Amino acid sequence: MKNRIAVVLLSILCLLDGTLIYSIARAPNLYLNQLVHRIFSDELISRLQSIFQNVHLPGWLIYSLPDALWMLALTLLILLVWNFRLNRISILWMCIAIISGVLIECLQAFHLIRGTFDPVDLAFIFVGAFIPISISILNVKSCKTS
């Protein structure tokens, strides 16, 4: 039970971190930032921006890390739903989740949806998906051996 709460908290933390990066470093006219500005006060956002005003944030952190954090949260939540057990149905849902994330990036390459395809984003998405899946696989292996 404690582990499940920890996974939920970690997922929320990943989601919030990704959103925080958007709020601090991305244009305010993005739908997500408009929503954040509605939920939180302009003063709070300004305070957060002032904390990072003298910090040079690298491009990968601004544009790619949120993708990885959101994919990490998505993968964690899907694994949580399936009790971190890897069977035929859970693997199918994991694949659907990962393909959804990858598809959003790849469709940008063909200008079928807005945005710019960036292979770095794609790499970050795969890393975000790979971390919880590999932990889950290691967990299954250790259970089998013990």
Place this chain on the structure above:
Amino acid sequence: MQNIMKSILSFVIIGLFLLAAMASFGPDDSTNTTVAISNCQSKPHVDGAILVKIHYTDKMGTPIPNITGSIFLTEQKVNPDTTCTFTSLTYSADVATDAFGDFISSGYNYSFDNSEDLWRVEVNMPQTAFYTACKEVKVFKYGGDNIITFNCVVKRLNEL
């Protein structure tokens, strides 16, 4: 039965994440660098230079000097075929307002021969110790005004 409930929950979670991904797009049809285009039409060739002007004031209209930041420019050129796809090049430059709160860029040469050839210009002036940030995006298309002016009206932090 349990598997059906878990599948429904998985579907809902993925759906919510896709919605969140869509929310990271903007109402100006652009994201970090490019602008969505459609209905591409060939046009007579035109050349010229675009200028980016920034006028930085507080809400009382007082010019604010010595504000530094960046401009990000994307040149989108429609490919010479019928698919309405494009090639893009990006540029950036550091900017600083002068004593009158103004900044004028050097000219960026453009060459248009399609209705959807365009330049996207984003101004990013971070928050300072006294004033809020200014982040705006404008798009210069075929037939548009080649002087892209940003009027940044910012607030004093102590007035928030």
